[in-house]
Structures are given as structure tokens and as C-alpha cells.
Amino acid sequence: MQIRDLPFSDPGDPDVRSGFRFLLWLGRMQTKGQATSLFWGCVYYGSIGTLPVALGIVTKAAVDRSGTDILRAGGLVLLLGLISTAGGTLMHRAAVTNWITAVARVQQLLAGRAEELGGTLIRRLAAGEVAAVSTGDMEKMGSGVESASRFTAALLTVTAVCGALVWFEPELGLIVIVGVLALVTSMLALLPGATRRADAQRSRTGHATRLAFDTVSGLRVLRGIGGEDLFLRRYVDASQAVRRASVRTAKVWALIEAVQVAVPGVLLLCLVGRSVTLVQDGRMAAADLVTVYGAVVFLLLPLKSFQEFAMAYSSARPAARRTVRVLSLRRQDRRDSHVGSADGLPVGDLHDPVTGLRAPKGQFTAVVCGDPDAGGVLAERLGGHIPRPPDVPPVTLGGTALDEVPLAVARRSVLVQEKDPVLLSGTLGELLDVPSSGAVTPQEALAAAQCDDILRTLGRSGARDAGGPLNAHITPKARSLSGGQRQRLALACSLVADPEVLVLDEPTSAVDSPTEARVAEAVHRLRAGRSTVVFSSSPLILGRADHVVWISNGSVAATGTHPELLRDEPGYRAIVTRELSETSARGDKSA
Template sequence: MQIQDLPYPDPGVPDAHSGPRFLWWLGRNQLGGQLKALAWGLLHFLAVSALPFCVGLAVQSVVDRSGTRLALTGALMAGCGACIALGELMLHRTAVTNWITAAARVQQLLARRTALLGSALTRRVAAGEVVAVSTGDVEKIGWFVEAVSRFSAAAVTVVVVCAALAVYQPALGVIVAVGVPVLAVAVLPLLPRATRRADFQREKAGRATELASDTVAGLRVLRGIGGEELFLDRYRRASQEVRRAAVRSARMWSLISAIQVLLPGLLMIAVVWRGVQLARDGRIEVGELVTVYSAVMLLTYPLRHFEEIAMAYSFSRPSARRAARVLSLERTVDSAGSLAAEVPGGDLYDPVTGLLAPAGRLTAVVCGDPDAAGLLAERLGGHASGPGEEAPGESGPKSTSVVLGGVPLDELPLECARTAVLVQDKDPVLLSGSLRELLDVPASGLVSAEAALSAAQCGDVLDALTQGSLDTEDPMDARVTERGRSLSGGQRQRLALARSLITDPEVLVLDEPTSAVDSHTEARIADGVRSLRAGRTTVVFTSSPLLLDHADRVVLVSEGEVVTVGTHRELVHGEPRYRDVVTRETGEEAAGEARGRAVPGGVASDDEAVLDGVLEEIEETA
């Protein structure tokens, strides 16, 4: 795989059982690139290691006063220099290619997993950790793959040079052959501690990244409540913890580096001391002594890659573990599907809660717990487990899928299930780009952008985008900033609603789509959505009386199951639990209502007056 061939047609199925196994799987998929790097690395390192022999031959030629041998040695050194240059160039090129292609493979795997899990991903893994894995961790994993390219060639070169020295000059070669392995393993006792410190540093950095991500995401809210300084202090403390952890980790690695310099120096002293004795006794030639000395000196070059591979593995192992954790997450339903890729039609039914959304009707769901409502909304789209279900891979009851038109969603291919049911959560994300690009989403083609924007009451949003754009008069070409930060919360909600309406799915699930919109606009949105979605199945999670009054049927869900079903007006008068959620009625008010009703001929309670006023407001606004 070359860089120009990226992205991969298929990045493969990773072994995500553990970090080391994921690195091993990644290495096996990079085998071709690793063999190329090994070949070029051997050319480079062996050419570097051949220089001492050339120097020894040159010195001995001068001692013997042989010009022919000196000329041949010079030509040999020139050839070694050419091999060194070519080998280094191609080794760097191949190793960096391995780095980039490995990082690209990991990024493709992460992107595919993110698309598979959807919004359920951030419920199972912190958003900051996902950001850390897809940025810094990918780089460290790629670094390890690149380091393996160099280390493999360096290790073979060390073995070859030690064997050559033992044959060339046994008296000194034995010292080198024994000393070099000691140098290679001398730092092994320090690696566990260095690895733990690196893991601790990476953990602190991940927490700081998560805190920064959450702070930026909630910056508008923080400014509204004056909490910038509070969160700034929190991030400052987290940043200082990262700095202290990095300093402790750097101290350990500097100690390892110092040992890697000290021990080769001691080996060189021992070789020179022994070589001088042998030369004085006449047992070796001066050229042989220079050759062995130069070889030992140059061996420090490939030995540095032993330290590099240890450092790269120490830093990449926790990164690989985090990547494997994300890649091991599975959708709670079968992503492959066992039925034909046809979008079914019919009623939407959740067997866990008993929620039924009839086909072609607007169903409103009232749930007192917003978190439970969000989970149920995701479950209706096949993105999350229902109440009481176990996560994938754990023991417990098997997941019971939501059924659409008699077909379980987990028996549909993922693309077909996503086409059939679209879920818009309570905090939709707007990507940066023009409004035309924002609304350019997979759709049935039956709903135009103008109709969707009109139903979502986006007229003032278009005006705001046009005024904020100096280079265009067409609001469709106006740019939307990242996550729509230049817009208010209500404007972002309405643009997201328009985007969902354009797709025109068989089933549209909306989780609090108007929570940041004023009541008059909310009433118009309710009427627009009802008209535009006529004949389509729509489920709205809300507690707003304005939306509930436009629904064909209202379902009250409490403690994970359906309690009652009816219209808004029926339930608000006849179901106390429903009235508690919709009108925010307190216990004292409920008791007052009971006392008022207990008085014969008494006037209506305050709560009844409030309810009548709410109904009148709904009628007037509509």
C-alpha cells in the first residue's frame, strides 16, 4: 500500500481484544511495507557497519605501504557511502509510508466504528477520549509501526556485525559479542517503570483533553452563568498535572538515554584497553585494532534504535489499548442484517417498554426523566439498549429489538435500518460549511429544502445567515460556523430539524426538537411538522403542551414502560401522573386540588384554572 492509494478499500477487521494484540494485527497487515523497510535498512546499516573494516584496511595499507590496496579500499569506501545514502533515503521513505498507512488504517477503522455506533458512542466512551484516540493515539501507534521498520534492520545488523567481529578478530570480537547483548538488555529493568509513568501521563492528558472539549462545547452556557473562571481553574489544574506527569516520565527516559550512552562508552574503553595490550604483544595488527574500535563506535548508531523501539512501544501500548477499546464496541443489534435490504413500513413497536407508534401518525411521548427519554429515542433507532438489557459481551438477557412493520431492526442491514428510522437527539450537531452543504443529506427527494425550512420556521435564521455573510446574497450559500456557534440555541435546533425533515425517513424520531424555541414559534413548528409529515410516522419526545396538543396520540412512559395512551386533552384532565410532568404540578398543589374537589359546590381549584389557561393559550396560539 502506497500513500497515493489511500484510503484503504477495506481496512479489515481488527483484533481488538487488547492493545498488544491490536498492534500485532496492525503489524501483520503492514508486512509488505515492513519487509521493504527491512531490506533498505539492512543496506543502510550494513554499509555503515562496513566503514570500520574499510578504515582498518586503509590504515593497514598505509602501514604496509601498499598503494594498490589503498586505492581499492578508497573505492570500497565510496561504494559504502553511496549505499549509505541510498539506504537511508529509501528507509526513511518506506518507514514514513508505513507510519502514514498504519495511521490511516486506524483512522478508517475508528471512523467506521463511529458511524456504526452513532450517538451511542459518546454514551459508552467519553468524548474527550474519542478525540484523544483519533488524534494523538493514532500518531503514537503510527510511530511504533515506523520504529519497528528501523529496529528490525538495526537488530539484524548488530547480530551480523558481532558475528563478523568474532570471526575477524576473535580475541576482541568475543568481548564485543558478549558486551553488545548486555547493552541491549541493560535498560529492560527500567522499562516497566517508564511505561507506567508514560501511561499515567497519557491518562492525565486524556482527562485534560476531555475537560477542554467539554468546556468548549459548553462555552456559551458558561458565559451565561459566569463560570469561565471556574472551568479555567479546573483546566489549569489538569494541565499542571499533565506537566508534572510529563516531567516524571521524561526523567525516566533521560536516565535510560544516559545508560545507553554510558554502557557503550565502557564497552569501548574495555575494547581499546584489551586491544592495546594485544597490539603491544604483536598478536593483532594496528589495522585490526582500528577496525574493531571503529566497529564498536559505530554500533552505538543501530543500538539507539533499541531505545527508540522501547520508547515507541511504551507510548503506543496505552494508545493501542484505548483504540482497541473503542474498536471493540459493538452495536447492540446485528450490523450485517439477515433480511433483504428493503425499507419496511408499518407500525413502530418497542417490546421492552410497550411503546407503539402507528404508521402515518404523529405520536408524542412524555417521559419524566430526560435521560431515559434520550435512551428510549436512541433505542427506537436501533442505537442503544433498552432498560434492563445487558451490554454486548456481558451475561444477561438478550437484547429485544424494536420492530418496524413486523420486522425487527436488528435483522435489517445497518444502512437499511438507518434509512428506515432517523433519530434526532436533543443536542444535534451542525457541521461547518454552507447552508446548502448542511442540507445536502441522503433524502427521498420528496421534501424540498424550502418546504423543510418553512416547516421548521427558519425564516429569521436565513436572514441572520445572510446578514452575517458579506460575499453572498443567497442564504443557501451563507456559511454555518462549526457546530453553529454563531447561532442561538433555538436557531440551531430549527436548522437541525429542517435537515431531518429533508431526509423524509419512514420513521422520524425527534427528541425535544423545540426546547430552545419560544412558544409562538413552537406552535407554528408543530403545525408545520404535522403538515409536512402527513402520512409518515413521526415520534416526538416532549413535554410541551403546544406540541402535545398537535399529536394524534400521546403516550406516557414511566419507569421504563408505557403507563397510559390518549390525547393531550384527555390525559391532562384524567391522568395525574401525566399532569405532573406536563404542568410541573407540585405535591402541595395536587393536595389543594383534592381538597377543592372535596368541597361540595366549591369552585374549581387553582390547578384546574391553570390547566384551563394552558388550553386556552394553545387554542389562541394555534
């Protein structure tokens, strides 16, 4: 896999049983790239490991005063230098490729899962945790996977050098092996503590990130209630906890660094001292002393890769655990396992057997619930956003169970606009560029959603210079717009999509009454012939509905027109007219 081939046509089916298994799966998915990095790593370390032999030959030639041997040995040193340069360059190139492809694979998996789960993702996981996974965690996992091949190359080279030293001079070889084992053992002893402290640090960092993300997202509300100071103190406490955890982690890694310097240093002193004794006794030549010294100094380079791999893995493991928590979320297993085509959309009445709600095909249906939150849950169930237990009958459209058809079919058939929709940043034209039937233009949708004031606002902010309002930039989550403007802009996006069934959950709760009346009239007219289900208790919307459903205590209590229900249903009348009656005091519960 080359970088130019990204993105993947199919990122694969990840193993989400644990973070470790997910990292193994990532490594298996780029076996060719790992093998390439391993090969060039062996070339790089092997050429540098052979260099002490060449230096020993140069030393022997200098002692013998042989110019020809010096030239030959110099040529060998030059050749090994060129090989090590090429091997190091190509190893780094392969390592970077492995890192980028691993990150890209995780990125595509997370994007696909976010696209599948939609708005339910941030209700099942904190938004800050999702943000942490989709930013820094991907890079950590890429580093963990990429460093495995370089670590393996370093391990093979160290083993080969130690074996050669044992063969060359058993006593010195054993000293080197004991020193390497002492270094590795000390690192392994310190690594669990470092990993635990790193996990604690990342956990606190994730908490601080979530707190900052949630604070920024709700800044308008915090200012309204005067809660900025409270959340600032909370973030200060969280950031200080991160600082303390970072210092504790740094102390352990500093100790590991000290061990990596101290143990090889002691090893080198012991080896040089013993080698000098052997030279003085005539058991080893001076050139051999240069070779042994160079080999031990060389070992410091691959041994450094051991620490790099340990640090990368200690960071990748908790990152993989968090990623697995996201990737293991499923919207609807029945639908995911279904094999089918995205052609032939189901049509007909939308029916929820749990509550008995039925929205006739082609009509404007309004649903009134005593509990707005329960109404939101029902709206999500109608769109298949909530996994259905096996003992609960499915929502059907024209008699077809929505959770038993391909996901693409269900989404083209039923679109749910949540009460608090999230608007992405970009231009207004990009915001309205959604998958659609093409029957409704962006201009028609904006007009129906009564977005004239939004267009004027964008015009004043420089949209005219950008080429018109559709080219005007929308800030992240449209924070520069009011709540009512954001609602109407989200409604325009839903109208452009023009699904077979459009489910709107309180689409005008932040809109003034005159605008709400115009929106209800325009949507009713634009959606003529299409099924529209609106969860609302506003008389302005209920008066435009073809069909009104009153849900009480989790099931349909009555159906009819708005005037009929006002006349015949006291509970309905109490909710719609905001009467403080005995019925409203009981607090009707709905699903």
C-alpha cells in the same frame, strides 16, 4: 499498500482483545510494507557496518604505500557510501509509508465505529478521551508499528557485526558482546519504570484534555452560572499534574540516554586499550585496529534504534489500550452479524413491546413521559441506539425487528434526533448534505423548521459575499447560534433526510411559543404520509398530533387525542399543564 491507494476499501476486522494484540494485528496488516522496510534497513545498516572493513583496507594500502590498492579501497568506500545513501533513503520512505498507512487504518476504524455508534459514543466514553484517541494516539501507534521493522534490521545487523568480530578476533569480539549485553540489559531494567511513568503522564494528559474539551463545550453554561473560575482552577491543577508527570518521565529517559552514552564509551575505551596492546604485541595489525574501532563506533547507530523502538512502544501500548476501548464498543451485535441487503426498507407501525408504544404508519404521533430523561432513553431504543439484552423483545417496524436487519436498512428506516444534537462545522449547504430520499429539498426543510432568522443572521455575517446562505460557514457545534436556532437547524437536517420514521426528542424545547406553533404545523404538513414520533409535553405540538401516547410507570397508560387525554387522564393533564397536583408530586416514572 501505497499512500496513493488510501483510503482502504476495507480496513479489516481488528483484534480488540488487548492493546498488544491490536498492535500485532496492525503490524500483520502491513506485512509487505514491514518486509520492505526491513530489507532496506538491512541494506542501510549492513553497508555502514561493512564500511570499517573498507577503511581498514585503505589503512593497510596506505601503510604498504600501494596507490592501486588505495584506489580500489577508495572505490569500495565510495560504493558502500552510495549503497548506504540509497538504503537509508528507501528505508525512510518505507518507514514513513508504514507509519501513514497504520495511522490511516486506525483512523478509518475509529471513524467507522463513531459512525456506527453515533451519539451514544460520547455517552459511553468521555468526549475528551475520544478526542485524544482520534488525534495523538493514532500517531503513537503508527510510530510503534513502523519502528518494529527498523528495530529488527538493527538487531540483525548488530548480531552479524558481533559475530564477525568474534570470528576476526575472539577476545575483542567477546568484549564487544559483553558491552552490548550490558547496554541492552541496563535499558531493559530501566524501561519498565519509564513505561509506567509514561503511562501515568499520558493518563494525566488525557484527563487534562478531557477537562479542557468539556469546559470549552460547556462554556456557555459555565458563564451562565459563573463557573469559569472553578473550572479554570481545575484545569490549572490538571495541567500542573501533567507537568510533574512529564518531568518524572523525562528524568528516566534522560537516564536511559546517559546509559546509552556511558556504556558504549566505556566499551570503546576498553576495546581500544586492549587493541593497542594486541598491536604492540604484534598479534594485530594497525589496519585491523582501524577496522575494529570503526565497527564498534558503527554499533552506536543501530543501538540507537533500540531506544527509539523502546520509546515508540512505550507510547504505543497505552494508546492502543485506549483505542481498543473505543473499537470494542458495539452498537448491536445481532445487527452487525446479520447478512443482508440494504434494499427493501421495512414499513408499517413502529412498536416497542417493552412499553407497549405503537406509532401508526403515516401518522404524527406525540409521546408524553413524566420523566424527560426516560423519554430520551425510549427515543434511543426506538432507533436501536441502545444494545438490547437477550431477554428483552426488540423494537419492530411493520413486524420486522430493527436489530435483526442490516444497519444501513435500520438507519434509512428510523432516524432519531436527540434532544441536544451536535452540529458539525462547515457550510450550511454541507450541513444539509445528508443521505436522503431526495423528496425534501434543503429549502423546504429550512422553511418547515422556521430557519428564516438563521438565514438572515448568516446573511449579515457575510454569506452574501460567499454566494448565498447555503455557502455561509457554520462554526463548530454552531456556538455562534442560540440554543433554539441550533435545534431548528438540526430539525432541518432531519427533515432533509426524510426517513420512513422520524423520531424527535424534545425538538423545540428551546424555541419560543409562536415559532414552536409554526414548526409543529409545518412539520405535520411536510411529513404527511410519513411516520413521525415526537417526544414532547408542549400543548402546541400535542394539539397538532394525530395520535398521542401517555406513558406512565414505564408502560403506555392511555392513548388518544390531546383533548381526550386532557379530559380523561389526570396524570397527563398535570404534566402538560404543569399543574402542581398530587399526581405530579408523585413523579410519574416512564421508560
